[in-house]
Amino acid sequence: xxxxxxxxxxxxxxxxxxxxxxxxxxxxxxxxxxxxxxxxxxxxxxxxxxxxxxxxxxxxxxxxxxxxxxxxxxxxxxxxxxxxxxxxxxxxxxxxxxxxxxxxxxxxxxxxxxxxxxxxxxxxxxxxxxxxxxxxxxxxxxxxxxxxxxxxxxxxxxxxxxxxxxxxxxxxxxxxxxxxxxxxxxxxxxxxxxxxxxxxxxxxxxxxxxxxxxxxxxxxxxxxxxxxxxxxxxxxxxxxxxxxxxxxxxxxxxxxxxxxxxxxxxxxxxxxxxxx
Amino acid sequence: xxxxxxxxxxxxxxxxxxxxxxxxxxxxxxxxxxxxxxxxxxxxxxxxxxxxxxxxxxxxxxxxxxxxxxxxxxxxxxxxxxxxxxxxxxxxxxxxxxxxxxxxxxxxxxxxxxxxxxxxxxxxxxxxxxxxxxxxxxxxxxxxxxxxxxxxxxxxxxxxxxxxxxxxxxxxxxxxxxxxxxxxxxxxxxxxxxxxxxxxxxxxxxxxxxxxxxxxxxxxxxxxxxxxxxxx
Numbered sequence: 001x002x003x004x005x006x007x008x009x010x011x012x013x014x015x016x017x018x019x020x021x022x023x024x025x026x027x028x029x030x031x032x033x034x035x036x037x038x039x040x041x042x043x044x045x046x047x048x049x050x051x052x053x054x055x056x057x058x059x060x061x062x063x064x065x066x067x068x069x070x071x072x073x074x075x076x077x078x079x080x081x082x083x084x085x086x087x088x089x090x091x092x093x094x095x096x097x098x099x100x101x102x103x104x105x106x107x108x109x110x111x112x113x114x115x116x117x118x119x120x121x122x123x124x125x126x127x128x129x130x131x132x133x134x135x136x137x138x139x140x141x142x143x144x145x146x147x148x149x150x151x152x153x154x155x156x157x158x159x160x161x162x163x164x165x166x167x168x169x170x171x172x173x174x175x176x177x178x179x180x181x182x183x184x185x186x187x188x189x190x191x192x193x194x195x196x197x198x199x200x201x202x203x204x205x206x207x208x209x210x211x212x213x214x215x216x217x218x219x220x221x222x223x224x225x226x227x228x229x230x231x232x233x234x235x236x237x238x239x240x241x242x243x244x245x246x247x248x249x250x251x252x253x254x255x256x257x258x259x260x261x262x263x264x265x266x267x268x269x270x271x272x273x274x275x276x
Numbered sequence: 277x278x279x280x281x282x283x284x285x286x287x288x289x290x291x292x293x294x295x296x297x298x299x300x301x302x303x304x305x306x307x308x309x310x311x312x313x314x315x316x317x318x319x320x321x322x323x324x325x326x327x328x329x330x331x332x333x334x335x336x337x338x339x340x341x342x343x344x345x346x347x348x349x350x351x352x353x354x355x356x357x358x359x360x361x362x363x364x365x366x367x368x369x370x371x372x373x374x375x376x377x378x379x380x381x382x383x384x385x386x387x388x389x390x391x392x393x394x395x396x397x398x399x400x401x402x403x404x405x406x407x408x409x410x411x412x413x414x415x416x417x418x419x420x421x422x423x424x425x426x427x428x429x430x431x432x433x434x435x436x437x438x439x440x441x442x443x444x445x446x447x448x449x450x451x452x453x454x455x456x457x458x459x460x461x462x463x464x465x466x467x468x469x470x471x472x473x474x475x476x477x478x479x480x481x482x483x484x485x486x487x488x489x490x491x492x493x494x495x496x497x498x499x500x501x502x503x504x505x506x507x508x
Contacts, residue, residue, distance in 0.1 A: 016352075016355075017355075018351075022358055022362075025355055025358075025359070026359075026362070030359065033362070033363060108362075109362075112358055112361070112362055115358070115492075116354065116355075116358045119329065119330050119331070119354045119358075120351055120354055120355075122326055122329070
């Protein structure tokens, strides 16, 4: 049974898609709306905005995900305040790097996907199930990735069954790798990882975790021209989202500013101490 | 080959309607009532299969009759809403359009198919004071033949609908607090069962569309919370 006037005719006499997945519904019943950039030939020379540095790591209560706000088009700034970290439901989030258009679209579909499944089935997916679904969506994007629009997100959340924060990184083929401590990706990912390697410890409090995140993003922005630093003049701060057992919690800009100023002051003091 | 008997269209429609009404009348009722913070949906339901479900941010669904049939309707409603929200924006998903689509689909089955759907459904949407032209709650009822009606304040479907409606209308006032509406609903649903004065609270399925919530307004009340409200 389906509503008349809704959707393409592909379902036709057979009836429409009858499963619990929104992305499959989109592909099977509404292919004209589906997210398939692979059919447009080589897109490598297309100058589209790219997102840069995102990171995720575990702290005492769960997992934290953060990202800078810059999007670049080649050597130019495309946007200074793009969002790259999204809550996908109450206990999971996605951080995107790579071609911003398809990546943001993927984050959006992922969010609808989780809600759709929950409503149809009357029960939310397990965190493993969510990560697996995302990996299938990345694999479906492979044709577009082969033509230059690579999307490689980080996925993290709180596993309510195991009572712990968990996170995954992905490759373009949909390969899914769970990380035990921390991970960063995007153009400044390497530098953020180097920074986290020295500062990260899994028992960190919320405040310590925020410090590590801001420090890692500042270090990445220091080395990588594609990563946006903190802009106190324009009031542009990174997105930082905590996820623990009670759910998702976004860090207010005032708190990030305070931590950033604290880090700068500490660095200035250290320098003064060394030289004097 | 024998010639089929002629049956007048009036007769066919009457038979179908009677068949559907009988099927629905055998089942339990479901009520939908506005309160000061949104909309309550209640159904007598001893099983773990839900009769009430979430459709979208501000929209809920309730069905009575044949479970298989109204659950299928619920699912196509969710698909419709998510698809529309994806294609346009979340604010563009509205109860009236969904209720119309239900009316079309159910009416279509009633005229074309041999067996009509033995269901009645409610589509309820909680109002949003911050959204122009959309401050009021909306409650739509769609019957087995696709006929659609909108209701202010409350609506009853299924079972002994008329009796329940008169009881509910005598107890209902606009802007009651949640606890009072739940107690009223409990009393009304309880009288529907012959010989019994009340339904045990664990046999009630209760969901609310709470205006105060951010994002998705739909919430299912568990037995403990319901019991607190009923005793309070």
